[in-house]
Amino acid sequence: MIASIPSAVLLGVDGRTVRVEVHVANGLPGFTVVGLPDAAVRESRDRVRAALVSSGLPWPRRRVTVNLAPSGMRKGGAGLDLPIAVGVLVASGVLATEAVAGYAFVGELGLDGSVRGVPGALVLADALVEHRVVVADENGVEASLAGGSCVTAPTLAEVVARCTGRRPWPRSAPPRRGADGSAAVVHGDLADVRGQLVARRALEVAATGGHHLLMVGPPGAGKTLLANRLPGLLPDLDGETSRVATRIHSAAASPGATTRLLTRPPFRAPHHGLSAVAMVGGGRAGLRPGEIGLAHGGTLFLDELGEFPTAVLDALRQPLEDGVVRVSRAHGSTTCPAQFLLVAAMNPCPCGQGGVPGACRCSPAARARYARRLSGPLLDRFDITLRIDCPDAAELVGHGTGEATAAVAERVAAARSRARERGVRTNAELASSSLDHVAPLDPRAAALLERHLQSGELSARGLHRVRRLARTVADLAGAGSTVEASHVAEALFLRGSRVVLLGEAVR
Amino acid sequence: MSPAADHDQACAAGLVDLPGMTPVRLARLLDGFGPGLAWRAVAAGTHPADPARRFQSAARAVDPAETARRYTAAGVEVLLPGRSGYPAALVGDPGAPAVLCASGDPSVLEARPAVAVVGTRSATRYGTRVASDFGRGLAEAGVVVVSGLALGIDAAAHSGALAAGPGSAPPVAVVGTGLDVIYPREHRPLWERVASEGVVLSEAALGTPPRPRVFPARNRIIAALSDVVVVVECHGRGGSFHTVEAAARRSIPVCAVPGAVHSPASRGTNGLLVDGCTPVRDVDDVLTALSLATGGTPHPGARRALGSPTEGSPPADDLDRVERAVWEAVDEAPTLVETVLLRTNLSLAALTEAGDRLAARGHLVAGAGWWTRA
Numbered sequence: 001m002i003a004s005i006p007s008a009v010l011l012g013v014d015g016r017t018v019r020v021e022v023h024v025a026n027g028l029p030g031f032t033v034v035g036l037p038d039a040a041v042r043e044s045r046d047r048v049r050a051a052l053v054s055s056g057l058p059w060p061r062r063r064v065t066v067n068l069a070p071s072g073m074r075k076g077g078a079g080l081d082l083p084i085a086v087g088v089l090v091a092s093g094v095l096a097t098e099a100v101a102g103y104a105f106v107g108e109l110g111l112d113g114s115v116r117g118v119p120g121a122l123v124l125a126d127a128l129v130e131h132r133v134v135v136a137d138e139n140g141v142e143a144s145l146a147g148g149s150c151v152t153a154p155t156l157a158e159v160v161a162r163c164t165g166r167r168p169w170p171r172s173a174p175p176r177r178g179a180d181g182s183a184a185v186v187h188g189d190l191a192d193v194r195g196q197l198v199a200r201r202a203l204e205v206a207a208t209g210g211h212h213l214l215m216v217g218p219p220g221a222g223k224t225l226l227a228n229r230l231p232g233l234l235p236d237l238d239g240e241t242s243r244v245a246t247r248i249h250s251a252a253a254s255p256g257a258t259t260r261l262l263t264r265p266p267f268r269a270p271h272h273g274l275s276a277v278a279m280v281g282g283g284r285a286g287l288r289p290g291e292i293g294l295a296h297g298g299t300l301f302l303d304e305l306g307e308f309p310t311a312v313l314d315a316l317r318q319p320l321e322d323g324v325v326r327v328s329r330a331h332g333s334t335t336c337p338a339q340f341l342l343v344a345a346m347n348p349c350p351c352g353q354g355g356v357p358g359a360c361r362c363s364p365a366a367r368a369r370y371a372r373r374l375s376g377p378l379l380d381r382f383d384i385t386l387r388i389d390c391p392d393a394a395e396l397v398g399h400g401t402g403e404a405t406a407a408v409a410e411r412v413a414a415a416r417s418r419a420r421e422r423g424v425r426t427n428a429e430l431a432s433s434s435l436d437h438v439a440p441l442d443p444r445a446a447a448l449l450e451r452h453l454q455s456g457e458l459s460a461r462g463l464h465r466v467r468r469l470a471r472t473v474a475d476l477a478g479a480g481s482t483v484e485a486s487h488v489a490e491a492l493f494l495r496g497s498r499v500v501l502l503g504e505a506v507r
Numbered sequence: 508m509s510p511a512a513d514h515d516q517a518c519a520a521g522l523v524d525l526p527g528m529t530p531v532r533l534a535r536l537l538d539g540f541g542p543g544l545a546w547r548a549v550a551a552g553t554h555p556a557d558p559a560r561r562f563q564s565a566a567r568a569v570d571p572a573e574t575a576r577r578y579t580a581a582g583v584e585v586l587l588p589g590r591s592g593y594p595a596a597l598v599g600d601p602g603a604p605a606v607l608c609a610s611g612d613p614s615v616l617e618a619r620p621a622v623a624v625v626g627t628r629s630a631t632r633y634g635t636r637v638a639s640d641f642g643r644g645l646a647e648a649g650v651v652v653v654s655g656l657a658l659g660i661d662a663a664a665h666s667g668a669l670a671a672g673p674g675s676a677p678p679v680a681v682v683g684t685g686l687d688v689i690y691p692r693e694h695r696p697l698w699e700r701v702a703s704e705g706v707v708l709s710e711a712a713l714g715t716p717p718r719p720r721v722f723p724a725r726n727r728i729i730a731a732l733s734d735v736v737v738v739v740e741c742h743g744r745g746g747s748f749h750t751v752e753a754a755a756r757r758s759i760p761v762c763a764v765p766g767a768v769h770s771p772a773s774r775g776t777n778g779l780l781v782d783g784c785t786p787v788r789d790v791d792d793v794l795t796a797l798s799l800a801t802g803g804t805p806h807p808g809a810r811r812a813l814g815s816p817t818e819g820s821p822p823a824d825d826l827d828r829v830e831r832a833v834w835e836a837v838d839e840a841p842t843l844v845e846t847v848l849l850r851t852n853l854s855l856a857a858l859t860e861a862g863d864r865l866a867a868r869g870h871l872v873a874g875a876g877w878w879t880r881a
Contacts, residue, residue: 197848198876201855216875348875359771360629361742364658364691387876395846448860451867473856489860493844497875 001025003090003097006104006131007083008124009075012287012327012334013251015120015127019069020080022087027063033084035068038076047078047109048085055113055157060092074331079118082107082134085156086163099163104131107139113156119253122146122246134159142250145261187228187267191404195391199226202386202494204408207233208415209472210426212320212342212381214305217388218352223345226388227301230343231267232405234298235413241297244337248296252289265298268340272307280315281327287334290327292319295340305346306373313378316342320381342381345388346374383428383465385496415475427472432464439471444485452492466491511543512590513575518546519606520578520585521571524712525549525562530604530724532556537605542587546571581713582702583686584609594708596621600731600757604710610686611706615677616732620797621651623733625726625750626660626740631772632872632879633840634740635663637764641737642667644790646675650797653733655725656680656698656707657746658691660739669700677705681728683721685709690717722746727753734800737762737793738784741775748775760800762787767840826865829853833861834870834880841877 003022008015031045052059066084068075083105089095106124108116118124121139129148140152151169153159161167190200199215199222206213207230215223237245245262270278270291277283281290292300302308319325323339347354349367354360360367379385419427422438430438441449449466452458458466469491470483477487519542522533535556536545548554550566557563578585585608586593592613597603607613624641626634642652642664652668654661668678680701684690686709689698701707710728711721726746730736730753738761741747754761762785766773780786787793826834836842836850848858862878865871872881 195845195849198845198855353771361745362629364628389843389845389876392843392846395849399849448863477856486854486856486860489863490856492863493855493859 001091001093003087003100005083005087005090005100006128007080007106008104008127009077009079010120010123010251011073011332012281013123013248013289013293013336014334015124016073017127018073018075018080018083020083020087021067021069022084022091023065023067024060024088024091025063025065029061029063031064031066033066033068035066035071036074037068037080038074040078041068041075041080044078044081044084044109047081047111048088050111051081051085051109051113051156052088054111055155055160057089057094057156057160058092060088062092064088064091077118078108078116079106079124081109082115082156082159085109086159089160095160095163099165102132103134103163104128105134105159106143107134107136109156115153115155115159120251122250125150126247134163141260145246145250187231188225189232189405190229190408191401193222193225193229193402195396195399195402196222196226196388197402199386199388200402200408202384203230203233204412204476205469205472205494206230206341206343206384207409208412208426208476209383209419209469210341210428211383211469211472212428213344213384213386214379214382215343215345215386215388216348217345218390219347221388221390223388224303227269227299227303227343227345228267229405230301230341231265231299233409233412234265234341235409235416236263237265237297241339245297248289248293248336252294262297266295267299267301268295269301269303272302272304272309274308274312276309276312276315279312280319280325281334281336282329287327287329287332289336290325292316292325292338292340293336296337298340300340300342302342302344305344306370310373310375314375317375317377317381344382348387380461383469384494386494387496411476415472418475419472427468427475430468430471435464435467435471438481439467439474439483440481441467441488442482442484445470445483445488448485448488448492457497458492462495466495469494515542515587516585516590517571517575518542519587520575521546521566521569522549523585523606523608524569524574524578525565527561527565528712530710534605536562542606578608578713581687582610583713584613586613594732596732597728602727602731602753604728606710608686608709608711608713609706610708611702611704612677613706613708615705616651616679619649619651619676620801621653621679621733622793622797623653623729623736623750623754624660624664624739625654625729625736625747626738627742627745627747627772627775628657628659628661629742629772630659630663630740631770631841633766633770634660634764634772638663638739639667639670641739641790641793642669642678643671645793646671646678648790648794649676650794651676651679651705653679653681653729655722655729655746656682656694656701657722658694660741662694662697664739665697665701669697669704679705679732680707681725681732682707682709683711683715683725684717685711685713685715687713688716723749726750730754730759731757733759735760735762735793735797737764737787738776738779739764740766740770740772742771743774743778745775751779760785760796762793762796764788770840826870829857829861830865833858834865837871837878837880839880841874841879843877845876847878 001024005020007020008017033042086105108118115136117136117138121135121142122145125133125143125146132149134151135143137152137154143150162169217223242261242263268291279290281293319338324335325338326335349360349362349370351361424430470487473487473490474483549562552560552563594616622645624638638660645652646668652664654664665678678701689695726749730750736754738747751761763776763779765786766776785796832851836847866873869881872879
């Protein structure tokens, strides 16, 4: 007899539906799984058999063949245990075909017959939205975020009892919105930062305009402290971004993302030892999303930028441009959204003291080597390049504590609403062609830019970036549609000069 | 020149150029031997200072006359102690190089007092300005400026000396690399000007690359050539201290330029002052130290105010209120933009606009996160 049970497997941040076909026929007793299963799926034979026996269900003493259709696609993960078990029960006549009609199953089985959760329940449930999806208890909330019909069961025996109507399905809890687990880590308040007026301002501009930010400075100047306070300035995720970000975190099995919709922008701060695959995504069968996917809608913070392998950093260039990352492997390819605010921190040179004249002890060759680790195209992606120094304590006397995160976040939200009126999420997304229209320059501002272009300090590409930055500065100042000279001057200052930052100072 | 002298020079060039030769080994080989004799002994494997016959096979494979022609073709003269061109100040010096290579005119050191102007490679604007002023003022006073052609202070001192008017003393450079290995590479124009107007000296064979150990050895020659050593800016330790120690061992006076106590680049020089070195503020101070050292009278043409510290007077042309406030909030020393912001209470936009205008008119210099008065 034949059974065909719908289920799904993960590929990147997408769920691919899989039909689990089970054929039970006369012949030598045996159990074969075909259809490009990976190791976890092949091992499911033993789990399924033990779970059936432990649950007091009969195991067919006949030949059992399981086919995972479409058979050309590689399938991974243990989520196919439950559909295989149900398929065996249907094919061996224990369950009626009608009892499971309209249901789809996703879940791993324990040897005792318990149903366990799997990563990416939200994405899988989303792919099976036209079915009533049966998942483990612990996946219930996550799967219900997909919006389709979804029920849970703790054990295989319960699944059978509930499908046959001997016991009712429990009502699942409605999905909750609110602070999510992973990003709920308290990042600290800007009020804790003493001084650093320039850096605070840069954070505010970066958060408002979505401008990538590079902080260069000696150890202990507060680069990490400042970067950790950036997420607090970002507004809540909008509905679509929130849904996409939650899907990505679900597919990557991030802890905490499985119970709620992400509403706060995620903050990812990978260590510089990570591989290129961990950064962009990939891996064996599942093509798990990488750090840049997980940072979608939020912030990717790369501390000690100079220590990251060059290959990992250069892998960022295409996603920074396109907002998505395409991961292709021999067995499949996937596209993961990756729109994030890139914040990076680094020392100016190996000794860390470069920049202020006379302080650096590095040889010119060592400094040049250090600067060469970062490719020009990557450095060019940073709209704001900022020098961070230890504030002079004596100068701080008599100046109160700085503004709190909440006050700055309010200004950021107000300025962001002006960007939305232009039809973009943030000013960093403004097309170069639209700049003359949305960010016209007043004559003095135009003259200022002209002077910097002629002196060679500003390239044509840099010009567009400075104009977007100036638009953000003007938005924060509440200025009208015209960008003034002071906004351009601030934008030029914030853009900074890489030569000055990474080389020794002017001689 | 006599054929015998020619032959000695050729053998000296041959010895310097042997692979694996170092100044110390060369001094041992030439100690008590003339170059010709030393060469024959090395090639025969009978030299007592080369019992392992380290150089024998290499010496057999080359003709010293050929090596000498190569040095001459490269514009390099080989100087031997006691022969013409070899600096008199080095004769009798315990660490004198057994052979010196010279590119340029080695006679410029004759009958002229010499002052070494040395310091850190990562100098501040203050340091490079002082070094340049000293270089120029000393050269105009007829004093040979000796330095090492390194980045920072050395380069500023040489540039200053080269900028002095006609009739002034030519500069002398002592380098650690071979005379055909210009290091740092960006100093090629400066190097060539020093070689054409003065002389560049090295005890290393042609082709010797920049290695960390060659520079301290070079510094002892700088000290030994000079009547006074002036340290303009240096960190707690490093190359300049090798020069200072070499000078102290030879009882050559060491002068230091005072710097801001907060400046890391002046930490070493301020420490030298605490240890009792003579402070020098301008060229006159250096010339006074020089006359004390050489027992002569100060150079009559030297009484000129050079590099006198300028008072913090605002720039001549009129600034608007904001620009003046910004200019007054910026120190002579590099001032963090952060600090200027705190002092002026302006918004970053207003501050950067005024700063940009001041920089465009040459009143301010902007660096990485700091500004300073021009």
